[in-house]
Amino acid sequence: METNNFEILNKSISKVLKVMATIEFFTENDIEELKGLKVGFLRKNSVYRHGVTRFLPTNKWNSSKANPSCVRVVDIHPVLLKNEWEIYREIIIYHEFIHCLGYIRHDKIFYSIEAMWPTISQKKLLGQKFMNYLKLKNSKWKWKCPKCNIYVLRQKKSSGRYICRKCNFKLVDEFLR
Numbered sequence: 001m002e003t004n005n006f007e008i009l010n011k012s013i014s015k016v017l018k019v020m021a022t023i024e025f026f027t028e029n030d031i032e033e034l035k036g037l038k039v040g041f042l043r044k045n046s047v048y049r050h051g052v053t054r055f056l057p058t059n060k061w062n063s064s065k066a067n068p069s070c071v072r073v074v075d076i077h078p079v080l081l082k083n084e085w086e087i088y089r090e091i092i093i094y095h096e097f098i099h100c101l102g103y104i105r106h107d108k109i110f111y112s113i114e115a116m117w118p119t120i121s122q123k124k125l126l127g128q129k130f131m132n133y134l135k136l137k138n139s140k141w142k143w144k145c146p147k148c149n150i151y152v153l154r155q156k157k158s159s160g161r162y163i164c165r166k167c168n169f170k171l172v173d174e175f176l177r
């Protein structure tokens with residue numbers, strides 16, 4: 001991974017921490033602890049996971065509740081470093097930081113904390129856009145119905161084994177790259 005990538009990521013992390021410092025829910029201590037986290041990257045062909053917090057084994061924790069010192073690494077999707085994904089990148093970093101502060105499950109409390117993020121209303125749409133972008137990027141083949149012109153993107157050829165759900169016509173392969 002290029003150092004440039006870490007520069008971009010660290011810039012975003014600083015920004016997220018600055019915003020978090022303005023949210024009353026978080027303590028100064030929370031922010032300080034998050035500053036020491038180790039960060040890294042997911043595999044670039046990951047489609048469904050955009051960020052992940054990997055905790056140390058629980059027998060290495062000094063406290064009963066998870067906190068940033070219990071985290072081995074926070075991995076972010078490398079494609080999120082592109083300029084156009086900046087807002088979604090920050091949302092993902094913030095999301096993982098909530099996990100790091102001990103809110104491990106996606107429960108009501110977690111989502112109420114997540115909702116404190118200024119651009120959270122864009123999360124769903126941006127997440128879908130990002131996923132579609134990754135799917136397209138990772139696909140080599142278009143399985144197309146010659147009759148209704150609808151298609152799905154896949155990594156492998158359909159080789160005449162699939163039919164259109166709508167009209168039962170046999171799908172044809174089109175090479176994308």
Ligand SMILES: [Zn+2]
Binds near residue numbers: 095099106
């Ligand atoms: Zn999560």
Ligand SMILES: [Zn+2]
Binds near residue numbers: 147148166167168
């Ligand atoms: Zn069809």
